[in-house]
Amino acid sequence: MQIEKFNYDNKIVRDFALATLIFGVVGMLVGLLAAIQLYEPAANLGNQYTSFGRIRPLHTNAIIFAFVGNAIFMGIYYSLQRLCKARMFSDVLSRIHFWGWQLIIALAAVSLLLGYTTGKEYAELEWPIDIMIALVWVTFGINMIGTIVKRREKQMYVAIWFYIATLVTVAVLHIVNSLELPISLTKSYSIYAGVQDALVQWWYGHNAVAFFLTTPFLGMMYYFLPKAAGRPVYSYKLSILHFWSLIFLYIWAGPHHLLYSSLPDWAQSLGVAFSIMLIAPSWGGMVNGLLTLRGAWDKVRDEPILKMFAVGITAYGMATFEGPLLSLKNVNAIAHFIDWIVGHVHVGALGWNGLLTFAIIYWIIPRIYNTTIYSKKLMNVHFWLATLGIVFYAIPMYWSGFTQGLMWKEFTPEGTLQYPEFLKITLKILPLHMLRSFGGALYLSGFLVLIYNVVKTIRQGKLVANEAAEAPAIEKSMGHGSEFWHAILERKPITFTVLAILVIVVGGAVELIPTFTIKSNIPTIASVKPYTPLELQGRDIYQREGCNTCHTQWIRPFRSETERYMGEYSKAGEFVYDHPFLWGSKRTGPDLMRIGGKYPDSWHYHHMIDPRTMSPGSIMPQYSWLAEQDLDISTTPKKLKAMKTLGVPYTEYEIDNGNVSLKVQADAITANLKKEGIVMESQKELVAVIAYLQRMGTDIKKQTTASN
């Protein structure tokens, strides 16, 4: 047997580690700012670029794709080389991957602050960046599969299975959800409308959590945990069972984000059923992780890395039990739109992704710098700051969530809402929001301790850019008949990859295809007409400002909601011209589905200039700049034409005269405002926003009037 000598590329691991540190601080700081804005609107820093609606997507994107993303690449590039006993397939591809990803992050940060957004959660980036993401992801894929193919290890270890699943699923999700029709370099419309757009989005959104925040981390857990604990992995059989069941079942569960919406009932029920079945496969990872620590509990006590693993894995177990629980319809009826969900995702993000990332950084850095960690004591300090941070974050969120959820639904015996004013409920939970930002600040301070510790460690060591290693060349013939079927599969990376794709495609196909092809799934409503040009422009501003980060357009079929929002619950047919859908997922402010016609134009004017004049104590940021900025009407014909391409029935005449009718409607609104003593020029953006708000959810009422 010939022993081959080669080098591991540690430099690329180091680079991704540093990017993780930098974007971790940025992402968490932006999160803290957003949290503070939720009780102190002045924290929007008085300008549109740092208003909540824009920095909330910046926070989620920075944490998911910049912080966690770089951490995943750090962990994969370190462990994959060692598990394959091979250097990465191509150094050039590694560099392209690294710099390409950082460029995407920089462009994302700038474009989100400028308000360029597709309006779809965790997929807000506009089409040029979407294409870059696809290209960089493919680069990463070629590099990864290439490394696996030229490995010097017969079998692929369980960590690699999870890496492969991550690679293929994220690619499929990203491409399908990002299909959009460009208007310009910075603006596009989703090719899907309304309910269909919502289903695609949450098929994506749910599985971004599964295949970006879960599977790569399970893979990394399977490498770094047994390494750090010096213990064998508990059960190979359990690995096989929970891997395949997890990737198969996860894909189906997306519709649980759309319970009690106008998504067809059968799709909602599939979401519930598959979420229930997800408990065990998710827990399989936790069980295998915790039982790997069996026999090493004495080490867990004084090894901070293992402590972080233990708490991180426990947080994973909690979040993945809570997830199915939240998917039960009667729990979801209370839990959706409230702070409970925010608490739930942060137990996952801060506990599972955060603590595992920290543990892996503490493991990797001293090794690639050929030294020991600068201070174990500071690692312990970090562990406690992080753990306390999670506690101070989660408990106030659960508390405020329950308060909110119950107050929204409470009726007096006479049959009126106990708390008809939405704002009163919001004001009640503000102290809990303050406590939450304290928890977040604790967690961030712990991260700063990590950075100090890592910098000190780097200073005292020297980077081993190319780490020498050796391994016997792989043997070609390995045919012994009585082998376990899965062991054979573990030697065939391409077959394995194809099989993984098949397994993840089933769930998506079964849910998406009928919703798109069977007409009865989206019953149309005759009185629902396309938006006027001005309303369409206003809708785009609504989307640009991220109004949907705080306001839903989704009245659920509950008495407490149809009474509170004074109108019918949302119907599928009302959204057929909505590219993209703007239903939202969190109700920080009241629902806006039936806002149209509820208040006079002047109310909206005053409320947008300074919300607190109309609603004393409101935490909504002011949008006075909308009354100063001119609406860009040069895009009107292009937008109408694009909508027509997507199936919105605008006539040629309407498209050609788009700006004429836009002007007429705008003048009518300013004339109306003038009656109330408000002077505003009709070309301002605010006029378009008012037009959109006054139209919203009103078409269905015409139907009722007509049929009467």
Place this chain on the structure above:
Amino acid sequence: MNKIKLTAVLMLFASIAMAQTATTESAPTMEFHTILLGVIGILIFVLFLLVLTLRRVLYILKVESQGGVYPIEVQQNFWENILSLKPLAAEKELELDHDFDGIKELNNPIPFWFNLLFYTTIAVAFVYLLVFHVFEVGSLQGKEYETEMANAEISRQEYIKKAGNLIDENSVVLLTDKNKIHEGAEIFTSKCVVCHGDKGEGKVGPNLTDEYWLHGGDVKSIFKTIKYGVPSKGMVAWQNSMNGSQMQELASFILSLQGTNPPGGKDPQGDKVVSTSPSTNDKTATTVTIVNK
């Protein structure tokens, strides 16, 4: 033997699942507090099971850390079956003969409780789909909503019958009590100023301080306008967000604004209503004269 046990437990869980879906079905009629209590109950039960398991695991770990061998008894008991833990000392025999960068894997069986959980959830999921989409015994959201609204109306009617002296447009009288008027003023500030101005001078909505009324100026008419609104003109129907006494207080406050003549008052709209004694509580004493403007 194990198979029999598994089947028995599965059937038990399946019946729980049936019960659960049944609860889901009647959920809208139940108070949501009850639902929440149920959820908390389930959570506590699971937590209890976890604590029991954890206690056992800790015990095993303690035995092992003192150099003891687990299981202590040769005969496997209930807990060993559930946890499916093999003694640490037997680990070498379970090791698979490959390693990955120094990582070994054990060939431990999938724990019994894990399989139980997995197959139970699959059973629950199937029962769930059957109940709602094959046998259609469970009611889906549209039906659920109808039931909820119908039940709310029934209990509201029952409440009204029981409470007896609820204030409506027939029984409403003008209030003069300072505290009550103050209550009305508070409601006015939170709900009405948007359209009627903070002094009732009128903005989008009409001036409420003059003697001209579009829909009647006596307390009963005002009460009615508040309650049912004038949807065609943008006046909201408040009957679902205010109760009778609140609307009475509000109507009384509005009438207390008569003649205040605030600055910037909107021009009169509607018919002039002259009330000879607007502050009296006795409805018969209020003579109303309508002068066409």
